[in-house]
Amino acid sequence: MSESYLHFLWQFQYFNKANLQTTDNELVEIIKIGRLNTDSGADFQDARIIIGDVEWAGAVEVHLKSSDWDIHKHQNDASYQNVILHLVWENDKPILRKDGTKIPTLTLRERADKSRLQKYQSMMESKAEMPCQNQFQDVDDIKKLSMLDKVLMKRLEDKSVIVNHFLEENNQDWEETAYQVLAKNFGFKLNAEPFLNLAKNLPLKILQKHRDNLSQIEALFFGVAGFLSNENNDLETWDEYRLNLRKEFQFLTSKYQLQDKILGQHEWKYLRLRPANFPTVRLAQFARFIHENANLFSVLIHLENVKSFAKILKVKQSDYWIEHYVFHRKSEGKVPTLGDSSAENVVINTxxxxxxxxANQKDNREYLEKAIRLLEELPAEQNNITKHWQSMGLQIKTAFDSQGSIEWFNHFCLSKKCLSCNVGVEILRK
Ligand code: SF4
Structure with missing residues (x-):
């Protein structure tokens, strides 16, 4: 038994209401259950209930045992003084208000349906990855789709909070923020952190001053990334391209006071990466992208579809990086530009x-609708979670579906928040 299950019973009124009485035998008539409150204060606010002959307006507080009221120290908390009904599973102690009057108490233990409770308990005790896996097929698609919508919106909101954080750090500068978010994404999982540190140490404002000169942008990127530092005292083995970048970077370092901003080469990871994803290649691609799109945010925000974005993102890196995955060693074949799935990943995550x-900052839904449109245009991601959903019969066709299903699984199924899930509620409702 959990308080969330009592919330669920109250919210959907799933208990026997015949001859409903408080523990003091006063008749209870529920006019309005109130609104579930997830902030501080009692659990349901703005309820209206007739107890005895009096109609009350106020809050409903839910506990497993009535004595939890004292344990949680509500007796000293002003935000609980508006409680008109104490809803409990078990009444083990009378609870008094500050003025000494009793808080009307309603117990649910004898009124709750036993088979529903058993169903809930077996879901909560299930060891399966998805506690509802045997009942999922029986739930209407409409409930599943509405849940998918709900969780997708939550995922988008959570991601936008991260952007807001960057925006705050950058004094509301959207261009700088877009550059940092994109840089982080260019590092993908393994090199997200050094890429982000690089972008923070090398502001877009500096790059914009050199936007017409790809060599200078490369010198700034590779220099601040640490690849032009003579860490191994082996300058004599460097090729002409790298030496030229180093020379250029030495000049730019003193111009922009970058001496303290240079990362160590050890910060960049190569382990288990395909050569096409090496950080050196990604840096060269990012340099070219910035060279061609210095007003990054305006470019990204005005994109109409995924195709047009893929076109600008899949720029060809400079000639040297067409023939090298790392400095000095010529590749056997040509180094590819950013692949389709990497471009799709950037659309989803940047x-x-x-x-x-x-959209939230400007209170303009147009941008939110565009974000959803882009997700609907993209194919679904394939991973263990999406495959699992597909095996359960959930249709996952676009990135909208895959992003929603990942959120659903990670934030509801894994933590067994089945009472907050449309599917869980439907299973228990039946
Ligand atoms: S959260 Fe929903 S879909 Fe996930 S296991 Fe619980 S009831 Fe099933």
Whole structure:
């Protein structure tokens, strides 16, 4: 038994209401159950209930045992003084208000349906990855789709909060924020952190001053990334391209006081990466992208579809990086540009969160709708979670579906928040 289950019973009024009485035998008539409150204060606010002959307006507080009221120290808390009904599973102690009057108490233990409770308990005790896996197929698709919508919106909101955090750090500068979010994404999982540190140490404002000169942008990127520091005292083995970048970077370092901003080469990871994803290649691609799109945010925010974005993102890196995965060693074949799935990943993790955050800041739904449109255009991601959902019969066709289903699984199924899930509620309702 949990308090959330009592919330559920009250919220959907799933208990026997015949001859409903308080523990002091006063008749109870529920006019309005109130609104579930997830902030501080009692659990349901703005309820209206007739107890005896009096109609009360106020809050309903829910506990497993009535004595929890004292244990939680509500007796000293002003925000609980508006409680008109104490809803409990078990009444083990009378509870008094500050003025000494009793708080009317209603017990649910004898009124709750036993088979529903058993169903709930077996879901909560289930060891399966998805506690409802045997009942999922029986739930109407409409409930599943509405849950998918709900969780997707939550995921977008959460991602936009991260963007807001960057925005705050950058004094509401959208261009700088877009650059940092994109840089982090360019590092993908393994090199997200050094890429982000690089972007923080090398502001877009500096790059914009050199936007017409790709060599200088590369010198700034590779220099601040640490690849032009002579860490191994092996300058004599460097090729002409790298030496030229180093020379350029030495000049730019003193111009922009970058001496303390240079990362160590050890911060960049190569382990288990395909050569096309090496940080050196990604840096070269990012440098070219910035060279061609210095007003990053305006470019991203005005994108109409995924195709047009993929076109600008999949720029060809400079000639040297067409033939090298790392410095000095010529590759056997040509180094590819950013692949389709990497471009799609950038839309999901950079463009969409920026659009959602911008929509919220400007209170303009157009950008939110555009974010959703982009997700609906993209194919679904394939991973263990999406495969699991598909095996349960959930249709996952676009990135909208896959993003929603990942959120659903991670934040509801894994933590067994089945009472907050449309599917869980439907299973228990039946
Ligand atoms: S959260 Fe929903 S879908 Fe997930 S296991 Fe619980 S009831 Fe099933």
């Amino acid at each position: 463009v969409v969160p920026l659009l959602v955050s911008y």
